[in-house]
Amino acid sequence: TADAAEYALWLGDDALVLAQCLGWWISRGPELEEDMALANIALDLLGHARSLLSHAGTADGRTEDDLAYWRDEREFRCAQLAELPNGDYAHTLVRQLAFAVFQVELYDRLQESSDATLAAIAAKAAKEVAYHREHSTEWFRRLALGTDDSRRRLLTALEHVWPYVGDLFRDEPLLDRLEGVAVRPSTLRAPFDQAMGALAAETGIELPDPDLARGGGRHGIHTEHLGLLLAELQVLARAHPGATW
Amino acid sequence: TADAAEYALWLGDDALVLAQCLGWWISRGPELEEDMALANIALDLLGHARSLLSHAGTADGRTEDDLAYWRDEREFRCAQLAELPNGDYAHTLVRQLAFAVFQVELYDRLQESSDATLAAIAAKAAKEVAYHREHSTEWFRRLALGTDDSRRRLLTALEHVWPYVGDLFRDEPLLDRLEGVAVRPSTLRAPFDQAMGALAAETGIELPDPDLARGGGRHGIHTEHLGLLLAELQVLARAHPGATW
């Protein structure tokens, strides 16, 4: 249905935009192992994006590439959190941690979706995002408890990134029409808060207000970062309409 | 003629790409006065670019916007120096200083071009680039003689940027066909070296080898930076083929 397609688009756009952001780190990581780890996560997310966008496109006959390359900024449905700039490694890490913890809970429940394709995508993704969470959690500990500088940078990153987290958990009206198909974001809030609360307590970090930013990505209201990100993502495909690659 | 048009394209692309790079600084300068100064220089250069591209386009009926927005990377003719990334303020300053000193000499001589349009553009530009040179020269002194940190940053910037300077002075075969119309770049080398040599001596700075980089912008061989720069410059215009703004 068109509603399920719209929902798949939300999740697919999150994954696509995150993968695009993480891809920048390949050849720029703080160490070679991290180049590889970030590439791995980006590849997983890109895989999720492809499955989700393909599924979204079945509703009206569009391919994953039609959706990735030929929609404008206002048609994208990613949460604003996904589009935030990479910043330094701490910014990327905080963004990624929030998404990984969210996605672990999401895909865990989405496996029971009455939409068999969504359930199958979720089952595969669940294993991968569990690794992403582990990776990000471990780095959160390292930055929080490593040096004064790393802790300071982590706090700055939290201050910039955390305001956008709350938006992930808003129950948009669409969800009312997808009972049994989609997972209500609000139901993921408690386990998310618990997981993050435990990590924060363990590391003595105070998390900022997650509801400070306005959000609106699900309605096509984005930050000013997305436009430039899409310009780069889409430039080549759009220069050659109709071409195959 | 097509040759004169090609020459106008070279100079126009230099100015356009530089203006695009400098435009980034507006709202990001080290102080408000510098936001304004860089915007001023960018505006002057954009003005030169518009005149030069319009002139280049008369040969085959293309407008300034056709040339700015609808050519691909390999069709651009700017020197690689123009495309180098902004980096920190020192990188931008060194790039701009080299261009300003070059352009002062260039437009001084180009006023005697037998191509009346080129001569008129040069006459107007000459006054403006004289100000650009003054601005950059003064900042070069400040950075060279200000603090240890600023001097160190200036030296790093020179190391990255100066290798691309020599390319500005190469006499490409095209020049042989434009006797009296164009200015032979090689004839600008001595006054450039003299001006820069004096500034370097005054500030106790040793200039690196200006011929280290390969160059090739006049033949459409660019650095990897230009593609991304053009993606951003052209994205909106290309999303709406045939539209007017």
Place this chain on the structure above:
Amino acid sequence: PDGRARFDELIAADSRIEPRDWMPAAYRKNLVRQISQHAHSEIIGMQPEANWISRAPSLKRKAILMAKVQDEAGHGLYLYSAAQTLGTPRDEMFQALVDGRARYSSIFNYPTLGWADMGAIGWLVDGAAICNQVPLCRASYGPYARAMVRICKEESFHQRQGFEILLELMHGTPAQRAMAQDAVDRWYAPSLMMFGPPDEESVNSQQSMAWNIKRFSNDDLRQRFVDMLVPQAEALGVTLPDPDLRFDEATGHWAYGELDWHEFQEVLGGRGPCNTQRLAHRRAAFEDGAWVREAAAAYARKQADAAEQAA
């Protein structure tokens, strides 16, 4: 001479107070607050438009936009200068901005999501600013009033350019028209809220009016703005996103619907779409530029020392 009496006399005569004149501490404080906020707004207001300089769809538009954003930097500078005549150094005001202790106009906490936003900002935001600022050209404090004269002249130029951007889009392709309407949909209500809360909730207004700084109430200015917009919207062919908008024969004014003052308070309270981003952008520029400013200061000192020794 009795400073207080002379001040009251000048105000009563609707004359100008100048920097060297005696003035009540509260008048001075109120002006510093207002002028520096105004300056900060110009500086933060550069960002939403600077965001599109690199992507402007024609070289002509790029040049116009660059020049406009540059003008805003210039306005910020005039206004800081005007505020400085009241004894507060510019560095102190700027530091307050960077530290997040100072206010600026909430409108600049909205994102620019498309090229048409350049039109909507010019038409609506600069339009509202002009309505606000034209009366300030007669403000009782001389340096502020004079800065306003100059700024208003340039702003009205900017407003016309914004209108032209939208007009061009509305005469363009369907995609361009949709872009223009989308931008107007997003910027209309926020621009109406630029005049501040309704009169019954506006705290500082009474005193500012008594001092001849403010001349009209928030609601009066807002009404004037709406009355101006309606025919312009018609000329453009855009729809103003207010289903309650209607001409009231009785008052001779356009009645408009309820505005979302909760949203206004949210944005004011730091929970707008771009509050964090705008401040972070300005702070990053300030911090990244510290070494440059230090170099310039050190060089100036060295030059001065050398000149002194030579003398």
Place this chain on the structure above:
Amino acid sequence: PDGRARFDELIAADSRIEPRDWMPAAYRKNLVRQISQHAHSEIIGMQPEANWISRAPSLKRKAILMAKVQDEAGHGLYLYSAAQTLGTPRDEMFQALVDGRARYSSIFNYPTLGWADMGAIGWLVDGAAICNQVPLCRASYGPYARAMVRICKEESFHQRQGFEILLELMHGTPAQRAMAQDAVDRWYAPSLMMFGPPDEESVNSQQSMAWNIKRFSNDDLRQRFVDMLVPQAEALGVTLPDPDLRFDEATGHWAYGELDWHEFQEVLGGRGPCNTQRLAHRRAAFEDGAWVREAAAAYARKQADAAEQAA
């Protein structure tokens, strides 16, 4: 046991030298140089392709390209590990790279100016690398030979992907075909020069051959590569940019034109198109990441201390 005699025996029998075996200092030094250069090439070689990850024209191609660049990081890591078995720590080798004291393959000092470059790099650069590396799978030093086996397997996969990119472009629009030809025009000669200078000018080769590290001469490998390319170019429909290329009935090989060894020396000497950029990119990543590595090290120390105290 006499180490030298045993070493000579093993070499004579074309057997493997392992890390704990005695080996001549010159053999060790030569291997560290070669293996670390090879590792550096993988690491620097990530950049020209990473440049197009963000712009890959389909999601499938983006995924393939990301995976490929990731493989290169992996190759770098295997190779550093192999070199470490010879007693040189990875940090030391990496520092030499970042400081510009170490060499890497000159080919990566050329820029990637279009998407088709991803195809040309896979087909030509990885192709040449494979020709070079397959014989190294039998190199006398065990850890190096084993790393090469694994790397060659992945490289041949990469080469096929590169070929496929070009094939798709050659079956595409005229613009796509032009793009493919342009990339081949730019990468062909540099890829031939990857085998190193002509045999009569190659200094290190003789000793490497004697030690069973190198198995074939530069010119032999280059000839093998050209012979392999010609039919593949035909299958693709691209023209190899060498007017002197012709089949020599007498030798049964494809004769090719003079290569520009002056250019080769220029690039080797730091005057290639991207030498400065490649090193600056890696150095910036290294420096920007210093605080992250320090945090990880500090955390690991604290964890170890805590574990010790608990014990």
